[in-house]
Amino acid sequence: MSAAEPRAAADDRVLPATRWVAAAVIPFLVIAAFLLYIFPARTGELFAWPIDPPLSAFVLASAYVGGIRFFIGIVFARAWHHVRRGFPAVVVFAGALLIATLLHLDRFSTNLPFAAWMVLYATTPFIIAVLAVVQRPRDPGTPDRPDVVIPRFARVGLAAVGACAFIAGAMVYLAPSTAASVWAWELTPLTAQVTGAVLSLTGVVNAGLLWDDRWSAFRILFQAQLVSLAAIALSLVVAREDLLWDRPMTPAFVGLVGVALVTYAAFTLMCELRLRRFASWVPAG
Template sequence: MTAASTTVAAPVRRTLPVMRGLLMVFAALTALAVGALFVLADNTSETFAWTIQPPITAAFLGAGYAAGFVLVALSLRDPVWAHNRVPVLTIFVFVVLTLVATLVHVNKMHFDDDFGGLSFLAKAAAWFWLAVYVFVPVAMLVALFRQERAPGDDPAPEHPVPGALRLALGVESAVLLVVGALLFVAPDTATRLWPWQLTPFTGRVVAAWLLAFGLATALAAVAGDLERLRTAAIAYTVFGVLVLVTVARFSGSLDWDDPPTWTLLAVTGAMSATGALGWRLAPAPGRIRV
């Protein structure tokens, strides 16, 4: 018997309990944000951490949180870390960028003295938002460090992404990353890039979602494995579809003669289509010994 024949494959690295715990926390937080932003888009002055106008912006952010909820909910069902790495990195990028935006525009939050006449709920939401976005990035960084050092290996990729889909994902990633970077660094460019009015604060939080999904799309294209793409593809589809719903719901907020309106629709439609295709092609999750 040769040494090669007696080699035992290393166990597959599994998602650690500490990471699963953080995902559970994020699932609860994103569910609350969907209610406050997507469902109650017209009422952020009373129910959210800061007032978001116009309401279409709140609904757009709520669509991002709905996709985030899908990311974490599906990740919690899959014990294999390699399948959860892209979703977790997507969340991490978003929370770090949102923390930066919050600290830069902290004077817009409802706990400032200028908002003394608001309800207790609005003020509590502001403090809760700040606490979450200070705690979660630090906790995720620690969990990621421990997760990548956990014993075991990533399973070998077995389901390559078709070349045409990888190309489409690469193009979409480039668009999301460029627009997101411009909005985050110079939110005043929103008047030329975005189809409705954004404040510097909301522009940067919108940019955080664009950059997070742009990174996720790039990683999915580079990884080139449908099994690792599946969770992100489902969330990507949800985000695209809900943004289209948001546009239909607040169609009066858009200038339909403005090129950015049609650019947004084209990019969102492409996101929905490529996400759905990746979802369709990816193998259904099975039982994997970890």
């Protein structure tokens, strides 16, 4: 390979195959989110397995709502680096759900939704991983024009928040029975691992901030996380009867969701205002 070839590959292009895969995933996420939100009491017949209490269904749906925003972002992305940092999170999340499924096959319904679930999670982590590897050299490492440089203190702080979420998710995932005894609502071993997988998303996404300071690389991802956080916050209100206030984890979890929602909203607004200001300084053309 000549020295010119790597530079030629770094065209920041989203390949058609990547867009088509994202477009294929979106309908699954939309249907799953709809069923979990609208029919949480009928998940045994309409979804892949019976989920109780409804709050567990809502939390999984919140991840799907954020995923819808992310995969729509892939379909319409103007540059690969705009969505690149979300691919590892999808691989970890989908891979964790595949393992949880194989560990708890006896909990699943023998219906069409489970067949769709199995196909989706048996293929998605591997396809997304391959696409990420194939697309990786196409990121030139340069910012948009205009763009915002995320300050180091913000990147480190958000990465630390993500690390805490990831560690909490890993503990719930690896020790589901222990987590079920202290969690903010009732969990089964399966729903504990699903909840742990949901918590992992923030950690994997925010880890990318340690290597990348371009707001353009995280703009879509933070929009997706904001949507997901808002959905979780709304779920805590709608399904408040499922919360177990005699457990210390309950006020801690509710408080952390509230703080995270405000923090992410303020950070996103700050970056967007700076981007708009910088855009007004850049000459047209």
